[in-house]
Amino acid sequence: MENEVDGLDKRKAYILATVVYEYIATGEPVGSQALTQKYNLGVSSATVRNEMADLEAGGYLEQPHTSAGRVPSDAGYRTYVDALMSPEELGADERRRIRDEMRDARAQLDEIVEQSSRLLGRLAGNLAFVTKPQSETQSFRYAQLIWIGERSGIAIIVTSFGVASQSLFELRNDVTPDDLTRLSNALNANFAGRLLRDCDERSLAAVTKQCGFGDDMVGAVRAAFTGARTQEQPGIAASGAQHLLDQPEFRDVRKLRSILRILEEQRTLYDLVADAFDSPAASVKIGHELGSEELADLSLVTVPYRFGERAVGMLSILGPRRMPYARLLALASGTAETLSERLHDVEVR
Amino acid sequence: MENEVDGLDKRKAYILATVVYEYIATGEPVGSQALTQKYNLGVSSATVRNEMADLEAGGYLEQPHTSAGRVPSDAGYRTYVDALMSPEELGADERRRIRDEMRDARAQLDEIVEQSSRLLGRLAGNLAFVTKPQSETQSFRYAQLIWIGERSGIAIIVTSFGVASQSLFELRNDVTPDDLTRLSNALNANFAGRLLRDCDERSLAAVTKQCGFGDDMVGAVRAAFTGARTQEQPGIAASGAQHLLDQPEFRDVRKLRSILRILEEQRTLYDLVADAFDSPAASVKIGHELGSEELADLSLVTVPYRFGERAVGMLSILGPRRMPYARLLALASGTAETLSERLHDVEVR
DNA sequence: TCTTCGCACTCGCTTGCCCGGAGTGCTAAA
DNA sequence: TTTAGCACTCCGGGCAAGCGAGTGCGAAGA
Known part of the structure; x- marks a missing residue:
């Protein structure tokens, strides 16, 4: 059945996509009425309600409490990222801006890595970190x-x-x-x-x-x-932690503490991206996929940067699960690309 | 008049000291009754009230609002630190612990500086940072x-x-x-x-x-x-930011953002301790003395570490104004001493 | 003259309560 | 299978009352 996406019929898939999209945009649990009003679904809110109940039963959505709207679960985000969202590309002007800003760093490995982390943190409005090239x-x-x-x-x-x-x-x-x-x-x-x-x-x-x-x-x-x-193995440049404070999910100060601690223990930070070295493509980890209860409502976007053909390090963005995945993937890829280019400036031939 | 301290008669000075001490301990505005109950002042709460009113008029205390207890002002803390508090010394066992933990770092400049920052951050329960030796x-x-x-x-x-x-x-x-x-x-x-x-x-x-x-x-x-x-000029190792979250003064998330931003901009961090290089002794900056409205309810304790006779870098503790000054000065000095010793291990002769 | 007592007053914080709004699930009709 | 209608749930904001800690001040006492 070509109408199915990941076991969901077309309409369910569309509703799931819309819920995730809307929740990412607003941060508020989304209800059936709000959805039918904002998006042209062609069906009434009652129908949407039924579908949402099914999606909840299937584990794609969750309800913070009865009589609240729905919120995506890890599985919901996962399906969204894998099958539902439309990938983004950076505009030409954005690429140019990234390239320009990367030019500000002197031709020293540490500087360009730090610069790329600062840049990515600022553009993504989230915590960004970049591993230095694995020395091996x-x-x-x-x-x-x-x-x-x-x-x-x-x-x-x-x-x-x-x-x-x-x-x-x-x-x-x-x-x-x-x-x-x-x-x-x-x-x-x-x-x-x-x-x-x-x-x-x-x-x-x-x-x-x-x-x-x-x-x-x-x-x-x-x-x-x-x-x-x-020596330089777990060397990591991180930047943009203050952006996390803007996210409503960090009203709770305890979560913040976990993050700050992890930031200071570079070891943990490194472990988060370590297995990304196995697969050379971009990867997204959502919530519990990060393998730690402390990080359960965060997500991590990781993109490798290369020297020639070889992936030598990783650029990552850590932020609330409710993050604009497509956009952040595009930003990380764009920055990775520019970082890869600049790597040639520091090469000792 | 030998009974005066900093323009305050003996009793006023004692009351000011007690108020600061109590406020540092509890974090709650301290009232006249509470004070007479907990400390044996030999006078009634009414007398204390009168004295407190005088201290407030003199700018040493502040009242968050009518019908609340008093809280020290910058000037109150300043007098406390300069004239009223009794200095602390580390115990022999604490010294030993510091020395032991510093031994864990390998004989590399970066490592011992980072280790001392981690150690100090943990012991002091506050944000600690250590500047690498000025290369000049x-x-x-x-x-x-x-x-x-x-x-x-x-x-x-x-x-x-x-x-x-x-x-x-x-x-x-x-x-x-x-x-x-x-x-x-x-x-x-x-x-x-x-x-x-x-x-x-x-x-x-x-x-x-x-x-x-x-x-x-x-x-x-x-x-x-x-x-x-x-190159290494503003090199700074910082550690222990998560402790700031324990302080009630950081309920407000905006303050936290300032701190995180400053942490990432090493430049600003360096400026904070820059003028400490002029005076070779320990220094304390309180609230507005830090020269920035953002940092107005923080204090900074800075202690130099030496190579031979020369002060080459600074250990600092940044925390809420309401910090145990004597204790932190002792901890910073103790760590500075051990760091100074270990510096000889990395010396290239 | 300084200290103390008593008292009225202030003000923030907590608690309890109410109510509106948004959303749900269920049933019955189209 | 979809939709309309409806009763129900729950959160959150607003408001008032009461409590507690503390103050300032005038009068009495040492």
Whole structure:
């Protein structure tokens, strides 16, 4: 039956879509009369009432209390997002505005990531956050071991996005500045251009030993590479938390507390988007799908940004379940696109 | 008259102190009867009433409305903090706890600063933030110019706290890797150990030209040093915003919005503590002293942390005006002390 | 002269109540 | 199967009353 959408006949689907749309727009539970008055449904409010009762029985709608209008459930939003809403595209002028604003950031990885988070937060009027590129997707460009004393030095690793990670090391045996230069050159010759995650400990050790160094230096080199690999892992720029206060659903201060806490624990924030790395497309999580009772009346829109073909990080918008999904998906995609472009400016070739 | 404190006779001073103390404890406007019942003042409530009326006339107390108790004004808090409250010290066990928790952070500047902010936020039950060491107070340790191509490279600057700042540069004339090494060595020889702010552009240019480089390289070197000097300037770690929600003064959501916005604009946050750099001691700003109507019912406790003798950064607690000043000063000082100690672990010698 | 007592008054907060409005479900008719 | 009509439910705003905590002031006491 081509008249069915997700097990709902055409009319039910349309009514569900209208209820969700209206609720997103107004924030008020929507009743049958209001619906028939505002939208031309071609049927009376009584019919709508019956259909709404069915939709409630099917789990798509909920009633805050008897004699109140209906409100979409998680399933209702889900159906809306998956099958009912019409996708949006950004206008040319909006794209241009995004591009212009992204130009304000200097060509530094941190700055463009932070700028994109600020921009998205402001445009979306919600909390936005952007994960920095996973360092395992970055490739190794240069290593430089700097001599400080006979038995100590600093190792500096430069990756494809110019992120220099540095680590101090101490040795058991004396070395000369020349020794360190030799090793730096060997590392550069062997690993330049390789993905960081492919610079495994074994080959690092092999190269180091080949240059005539002992286990202490092997440890130092390994620490430097691990540092580069893990350091920026859960680095996240977040922005726009104040917009959440505008939402009526945050009258209750307890919800706010959960959000603030999560914002400060970057770990949790990262977990929210972690599984989005598995699928390279945009994803939407609604209410309980976020896997936490605290976040049950929020939704999360996540869109990857890319470097070349590879998805290297995520842009997310966290807001009330009652969010304009199509619009936010468009905004996130647009910002992701521009961020992806600007990533080339920071690339170390 | 040795019986006077700040223009108040002894009894008035005591009553003011008690009112502030009680209001800080309960958050309720305090009336004359309640005061005589809870504290042994040796006089009747009527007398207290008269004294309170005088204190109100003098600007130390305020009345939210007739027939309500009194509440301290900015001036009341100010007198309390300056002259009336008894300073607190941390207990030995508390000190130990702070030290233990600070040990959890790895020996990286960012980590120990963030850890101290988290720790202070949690202990103080308020929003805490810590500025990273001003880079102009750090000294230059190493420069390394890395050859990427004939006309481009990366400049890496390592400062006394191990913060490596890096900047890409492009040149108009070809250079060899050896050229860059020569220049790196010259910079190291001339500037090692100097404070960053003393590495002025003129002497940098002189050294660069002495090595036979042109204006393009002078520009690259200058950019690298300026980057190191300004990059981390307003770097701030903040933590504990959720505690503000517990305070009854934040029932009103609008105040919260100001705070969240300020938190995201690190610039404003930095301005709040900027003038604390002039005086090396702990400082307290109360209400309107913060210079902004939005922050008028907040107070800020700021304590410097040091590297050697030099104050290099600030720990601050931002919370409701009604905060336990003595306690928070003790906590901030204790944390500052431990942070100062740990700073030596990250020093690059 | 300072302190205390007693008293009238003020004002915000809570409670209880009423009522209108919006919405529902059910039944019966089209 | 749809629609009209109707009784019922429930929320929320508005209003008045009562309570409690506190004040200010005049008069009495030390």
